[in-house]
Amino acid sequence: MAGLRVGYAIGQARTxxxxxxxAITFNQNSLSVAAAVASLADPAHIEAERARNTExxxxxxxFFQKLxxxxxxxxxxFVLVELGRPAKEFREACAKEKVLVGRDFPxxxxxxxxxxxxxxDEMKRANHVFTAILGK
Amino acid sequence: xxxxxxxxxxxxxxxxxxxxxxxxxxLAARRDAWAGLADVAGAAPPRPLxxxxxxxxxxxxxxxxxxxxxxxxEGAPAGRYVFTRIDELHQAIAEKFGAKAENxxxxxxxxxxxxxxxxxxxxxxxxxxxGELTYEECAGYAExxxxxxxxxxxxxxxxxxxxxxxxxSKGAGVVFLNNPNNPTATLHSADAVGAFVDRVLTASPDTxxxxxxxxxxxxxxxxxxxxxxxxxxxxxxIVARTFSKAHGMAGMRVGYALGHPETIQKLESWxxxxxxxxxxxxxxxxxxxxxxxxxxxxxxxxxxxxxxxDWFAKAGYSATDSQTNFLFVNIKRPAKEFREACRARGVLxxxDFPPFEKSxxxxxxxxxDEMKRAAQVFGKVLGVTAKAA
Numbered sequence: 001m002a003g004l005r006v007g008y009a010i011g012q013a014r015t016x017x018x019x020x021x022x023a024i025t026f027n028q029n030s031l032s033v034a035a036a037v038a039s040l041a042d043p044a045h046i047e048a049e050r051a052r053n054t055e056x057x058x059x060x061x062x063f064f065q066k067l068x069x070x071x072x073x074x075x076x077x078f079v080l081v082e083l084g085r086p087a088k089e090f091r092e093a094c095a096k097e098k099v100l101v102g103r104d105f106p107x108x109x110x111x112x113x114x115x116x117x118x119x120x121d122e123m124k125r126a127n128h129v130f131t132a133i134l135g136k
Numbered sequence: 137x138x139x140x141x142x143x144x145x146x147x148x149x150x151x152x153x154x155x156x157x158x159x160x161x162x163l164a165a166r167r168d169a170w171a172g173l174a175d176v177a178g179a180a181p182p183r184p185l186x187x188x189x190x191x192x193x194x195x196x197x198x199x200x201x202x203x204x205x206x207x208x209x210e211g212a213p214a215g216r217y218v219f220t221r222i223d224e225l226h227q228a229i230a231e232k233f234g235a236k237a238e239n240x241x242x243x244x245x246x247x248x249x250x251x252x253x254x255x256x257x258x259x260x261x262x263x264x265x266x267g268e269l270t271y272e273e274c275a276g277y278a279e280x281x282x283x284x285x286x287x288x289x290x291x292x293x294x295x296x297x298x299x300x301x302x303x304x305s306k307g308a309g310v311v312f313l314n315n316p317n318n319p320t321a322t323l324h325s326a327d328a329v330g331a332f333v334d335r336v337l338t339a340s341p342d343t344x345x346x347x348x349x350x351x352x353x354x355x356x357x358x359x360x361x362x363x364x365x366x367x368x369x370x371x372x373x374i375v376a377r378t379f380s381k382a383h384g385m386a387g388m389r390v391g392y393a394l395g396h397p398e399t400i401q402k403l404e405s406w407x408x409x410x411x412x413x414x415x416x417x418x419x420x421x422x423x424x425x426x427x428x429x430x431x432x433x434x435x436x437x438x439x440x441x442x443x444x445x446d447w448f449a450k451a452g453y454s455a456t457d458s459q460t461n462f463l464f465v466n467i468k469r470p471a472k473e474f475r476e477a478c479r480a481r482g483v484l485x486x487x488d489f490p491p492f493e494k495s496x497x498x499x500x501x502x503x504x505d506e507m508k509r510a511a512q513v514f515g516k517v518l519g520v521t522a523k524a525a
Binding site for chain 1: 213214215216217218221244245247248280387388389411412413414415416
């Protein structure tokens, strides 16, 4: 729900009251609230999403490793890959092939690139592009 | 902090809390939220009439809702951040006003815009000047961040006292002008506002004039004009607008400001526009292009408003000359008494507005049919005889 803009914090009631004085909750819109509430009530979907992401992550990590690049152990929906070349160079080459990867992350921008995980099918397509670029 | 719009028996906060119970389904939760009101003794209609928050009874127009379905019918668009969509919305807003995207900033309702302006242009040594009584968002936020507030009483006709506000502007960070003014529903003409702007800028050149035109689309007085051209030309003038009123999008949280690029940049640097949600952006983008719907909505409100003003006049109660989607009526008794009696009969009207809470009530305008039903309740509560009603 990135486009629906819903986040939250959990803490002691007094601390949450301090947050609420800034009326953070009033920024929420009714559709997003409805979607978030429904999503919280659907843990099976989150389990399935977690399993899907884990599979894609293993596939993508394995792909980079086979090409000879180190991937930091990821517990997220992205991987940070040590490419040994500037992220900018890799990013721009990927963008030409319509694959967008993460921006520079100093101080690692000369060596590492952040790649978010899509669906398995998307990562298979992306890997063709990565292979063509990194194989040079 | 000053009381807020939402500090009401049935509020957004209550609603959100209710939604939060144990992850219950949304529809079930909504029924729960209504249940508290249905329990009120004598609540005749199953659903109360919500005449307390100056909302639009119809919501967004059909074209806007169609755009929403088209954009979010599949799940994926909601999963993406909104960066480029916000640019498109800024462009659409800019085009409507003959401006450029650099003249536009958006936020979660005008709330976020007003707060950003107070944040950026006031300080503990640069006060806020605001009417007493006006929309409280600016003063409430000023209090929260330690900015002093110069509260200027209304004039005898319950209009903002522009002369006194200009006199108080020297050294102020922001002068807040809500035109038309909530909760009094009153308007100042374009000539009066123009003269006020000149006077403030002469007296205090570093003061920012924040003009909130939330109810602009409901104005029927021909002496009114938007101050957007002044805002585009002058870095010290900002016009705030919202999609929450005539566009019917209070629940979608989209507001915006127009101004000089330097000023907009400062507002943007505080809140940014990335707080907007994709649904709100899509609906706003379609709604701002649907001029016919906006005009139809304004006409609908004007008719329902006139019916309600006339009803009160016949019953012997006078309202200010409303240029908005609500009335400020002298009911010659405490608002609390009236409000509670109305609530018991299924009609919600607004909270207290000191210093007028002993005599005046604010009533939002629903549909004509809703106002006819509400008038029957008002008649009973005020003891108005059948011939007057």
